[in-house]
Amino acid sequence: MIDQGKKNVIGVLVNSLDYEAAVSTIITAAHQHQPMSISALAVHGVMTGVLDRIHRYRLNHFDLVLPDGQPVRWALNLLYHARLPDRVCGPTTMLLVCERAAEEGLPIYLYGSKPSVLEALSHNLCKRFPKLVIAGAQPSRFKQVSAEEKREIVQQIRKSGAAITFVGLGCPRQEVWAYEYRNDLSMPLMAVGAAYDFHAGNLAKAPEFLASLGLEWVFRLAMEPKRLWKRYLLLNPLYIWLFTLQSLNLKRFDPQDTDPPLEEMRYG
Template identity: 70%
Template sequence: MIDAGKRNVIGIKVNVIDYEGAVERIITAAKEKQGLAVSALAVHGVMTGALDDTHRYRLNNFDLICPDGQPVRWALNLLYQAKLGDRVYGPNLTLLTCERAAAEGLPIYLYGSREQVLQQFADNLRSRYPKLIITGFQPSRFRQVSAEEKLEIAQQIKDSGAAITLVGLGCPRQEVWAYEYRELLSMPLLAVGAAFDFHAGTVSQAPKILQDLGLEWFYRLIQEPKRLWKRYVLLNPHYVWLLSLQMLKLRKFDPATAIPPTQEMRYG
């Protein structure tokens, strides 16, 4: 098991951790009823923080940021000789967490996406892990919620008896949600995004060979070019450029320059 703490990747503090280490952190927090904000970030997720001082503050105050994308894993290996043999891919982390939760009798809750996706996701999880307890789910409201609605959402999750909440609102909304709800919910909050659609069967995953080569982004771009072209065509080269500056020590990426949010976004 690898769990060697956080390292700076273009200003974002990413954990040097593997699947086993990440699942252990999540399950331990669930058993102890401790708040734990978790996200698995690929290049796009890292760049949302690198280009936004306030969001960088949110991400750097997460308890666990897993290296979801191969280029993020490669950065840790190149910069810090992390010797990570694999990334910690959000959809896989989701299944491994659910498998352990089922074995440990820890109930889960699903928040985000659409009703139809949530129902299919829940059905597929129950079929895969018959002992898994899913105490409920709420679809996204696809808008900002009021302070009162935020408290209602948190109360529904608490009242369900869940020990872990999976959050699928898309990046960076799900990370904002986990950051803002962490103090209200004494449990792990896993921002796992595409895992909802992948495991519901509404979106297909890239073949493993493309995933291993760090080309999952290309597969997704072909699937949804209008929605994703800016994310990949613009941000991927920008990431390589910034990482090159860090590797050559031509620019210092100081996480301490992040700026705390002055108000809540309250995505729902």
């Protein structure tokens, strides 16, 4: 399947594509040293854009937004007859990109999270893909960084020789990072969310049968109820309501109805 282009899902633009098209696009951009901002948005990620006009501007200026989460895939299939066979999950896409990067000699860089997570993640990725070159890893500074600190981060990634940078800062900080650093780094910047903890072995993934039914959120809520209850119990019903309004043509969601950021957030 080729990328069918960006489609409007309650005001947020999501690419209608499958894993093969997503990975091919990212790898091609890496070979060509092409700046590219990428994220995989499930319901929560879409809703961060719906509820924040500035963040909606950022998301709608991403080069590639993957339909992570079955409800997002269902929306594309129902609204646009996309016939997507599956969602394009961020953690799975990360592994597929690493597999291709290893085969084609494209070094990767890991940005975000904690040193212990990066160490376990690097170990597990290299064990899974022996030819994979991890050019560098840099933990999050867990704060907004100065302009000088941002230049330092950019220089470290550039000097590493990496061709692809994965960003694990949590949603929506990682999307802000990928948006703000895009033009400073001539490579794909992929926000991957919980992929770091999944692949480091710190967080269990939902059984595939739950994910296929769009119920991965139930598993994750059970694992982290205090952190995730608002995300799922409030945002999921709101997503369904807004999608219903869009599908019945009762409300128009304009992707251009946004506000550009007036200044950088500069998460680090």
